[in-house]
Amino acid sequence: MSDNLDAYLILSGLLFAIGSFGFLARRNAISMLMSIELMLNAVNLSIVAFGAFIPDLGAQGAVIALMVMAVAAGEVTVGLAIVIAIYRNKRTPLVDEYDAMRR
């Protein structure tokens, strides 16, 4: 199994589905950010798996995975800063209470 590309891709798909469930279902904004991290990790896993199993790609898969990691770090920095800024005004981390633009 560990020499099979399909196994890694299915594992990555499962992790992506778990992350999407968390993003859609959780109420806490930080939980949603953690779910986004899970989804990014799933995509990274599939990228590295392609890089490790398809000879034409060579080391490109690993390089792209590094780029994804760096962009994910930037994304989580800005996302958490936004959550903290909103928390300072609204006093709650729950996203369904952020309804200032709906009223």
Added chain:
Amino acid sequence: MGAVFGVAVLMLVFLGQDWADALFWILAAILIIAGLLVVTMRDIIRCGLAMIVCFGALAAIYVLMGAPFIGAAQVIVYIGAISVLILFAIMLTQTKDAPARLVFQTQAGAAAIASVIIAIVIALAVVATDWAPSAVRFEVDTDAMARLLFTDFVFPLEIVSVILLAAVVGGIFLAKREPGGPS
């Protein structure tokens, strides 16, 4: 006693298999269980800790896959930086009544159905497609990676560095407490 029993069961299960396969199954199980814990547990601090376990298992899978540099980067970036950042944000935004109240939105059932469908569709697509992979997995050469990073990928590399700088400055600006604003 329990640990000995567990190891015995594991050895029985994986008796006929390769050790790499056994490791893959164990790590995949840890990854999926930790991922499920991240999205389902009530206490958000424990969600964060389960996320660290999830990232660690993923780093081990990278090493198993023959990409040790990516595994090391995963440990440094995700476990060392992003998890700590998220745990700090959790501590800054925790209210007393948050864990006791409802964890899921009202659309959680629909979300569960949708994500199961996503998983099934991805699995079907993966199985149905011929990816033309090589029969053997090969090691990702770190030296080749470094050369690629500074020849073909040098422009994306610079873009990523600018994005990181902008993200850091923007994060400081957004999270900064304004004088005279709400505390």
